[in-house]
Amino acid sequence: MRGRRFASQQDIERHIANGFGAGAGASYVPWLRVQDVPSRGRSHKIPGVKVDRIHHLLSDLERSYHLVCEFSEDVVDIREQYPLLPLEHVQTIAASIGVRYPTYPGTKVPYVMTTDFLLTVREPDGSFKTVARTVKYQKDLDGKGAKRTLEKLEVEKRFWQKQGVDWNIVTEEFFTRDLIKNLGMLRKYSKLPRDLMKSSLHARFIELLEDSRPYPWSLAECLRKIASQLSISYADARGMFFYFVWNKVVKIDLLNAPLLLTDALPEFEVVQAAGQVSLKENMS
Numbered sequence: 001m002r003g004r005r006f007a008s009q010q011d012i013e014r015h016i017a018n019g020f021g022a023g024a025g026a027s028y029v030p031w032l033r034v035q036d037v038p039s040r041g042r043s044h045k046i047p048g049v050k051v052d053r054i055h056h057l058l059s060d061l062e063r064s065y066h067l068v069c070e071f072s073e074d075v076v077d078i079r080e081q082y083p084l085l086p087l088e089h090v091q092t093i094a095a096s097i098g099v100r101y102p103t104y105p106g107t108k109v110p111y112v113m114t115t116d117f118l119l120t121v122r123e124p125d126g127s128f129k130t131v132a133r134t135v136k137y138q139k140d141l142d143g144k145g146a147k148r149t150l151e152k153l154e155v156e157k158r159f160w161q162k163q164g165v166d167w168n169i170v171t172e173e174f175f176t177r178d179l180i181k182n183l184g185m186l187r188k189y190s191k192l193p194r195d196l197m198k199s200s201l202h203a204r205f206i207e208l209l210e211d212s213r214p215y216p217w218s219l220a221e222c223l224r225k226i227a228s229q230l231s232i233s234y235a236d237a238r239g240m241f242f243y244f245v246w247n248k249v250v251k252i253d254l255l256n257a258p259l260l261l262t263d264a265l266p267e268f269e270v271v272q273a274a275g276q277v278s279l280k281e282n283m284s
Contacts, residue, residue, distance in 0.1 A: 003036040006104045012087070012112060021083035021112075024120075026052040030081035031114050034058065049190040051078055062116055064175050065135050067183040069119060070190075073248065076128065077120035084113040084159050093158045099151045115156060115167075132160045132167040141171070182254040189242035196236060202249075204230060205240055206270055209250070213265075220261040 006012060016022075021031035033056045034043045044057040050070045057063045057080060069075045084090045087110050094101040102111040117133040134156060140149055153169065160167035208226045217225070219241075220234075227237035238261070244250040245259075251269045252259070259266065 003033070006109060006112070007107055008109060012109070016085070021081075021085065021114075024079065025077055028053065028077075028079045030056045030079070031083035031112060032056065032058070032081040048078070049187055050075070055080055058116075059135070059137075061137060061172055062135050064172070064180045065117065065133070065170055067180060067187065068175065069117065070187060071183050071246070074121050075119050076122055079118040080116060082115045082118040082132075084115065084156065087112065089162075090155060090159055093162070094155045097154060097158070099155055101155075102152065113152065113156060113159075115160070118165075130165050132156075132165050133170050134167070135170050138171045138173060141169070176255050178258050179255045182259045185259065186242050186246040186254075189239050190246050192239060192243050193236075196232075196240060201230065201232075202240070202244075205237075206244070206249070209241070209268075210270065215265075217265055218262055219259075219265050222265045223261075 004011075004015065006015075015031075019029050021029065023029055028051075034045050037043070037058055042060050044055075044060075044063045046055045046057060046063070046066065047053075048055050048070070055066060055078065057066055062080070066078065066080070069078050090113055091101050091110060102113070103109055104111055115132045116135045119131050119133065121129055121131055123129055134153060136149070136153075140146065157167050205226060208229055209222070212222045212225070215222075220238075223237040223241055224234050227234045230237070241250070245252060245254075248271060251271050252266045257263075257266070
């Protein structure tokens, strides 16, 4: 699909009228899509497992943060590439702090700035709040060209402050490589086939998993034995284990070690109330 060009104010107004940057949940349409942005690295179009639509992620770092947001039980909606509108408000903020407002290349048309992620987050008391998160590699914040980047980030920060929305920057230091590798694998098992969605089967699986603690088995050996006991395939037993980990029924360390079938059965905790990876202050 061909990307959109912004050569005039009318182009911007037309895209707003067509619903880009509007909606919530499955009906949200990102302001920018992968095909709209010249490639500056790897981009991703990913079917959501939390929100039922295609997510447009413009870097590996955005993909990493998206994985963490999908895994978090606190995050209930994810809107990526969210536009800062109306333009006049953002331009006024830039002018008030002496920042040159960006324009589309080769034109004098004011650029529609975006925030990488606008999240709806569930609070401990059950209420909801909106938080804005910008995803940047650390080198873009303190390397060549950082001054201009920081100027635009200051405009973005003030825009959200005026809306009463918490805003923060997320860098690659927010994750571990093991966490992202583990979540990338586990999200494939966020749901199970219907024939495996039986409470009695789940209870027996957890019972057998608990009984496996004393034995020096690899994770694969453990799952093969459980599969034999339950008269299911090894692939189904593996899928159930990963499903339980993704859905916080079984809690293991995903931050500090890769989850490998050939390694020993990892230390785990079976939790009644779902736990989650600590997302530090950037998610709260």
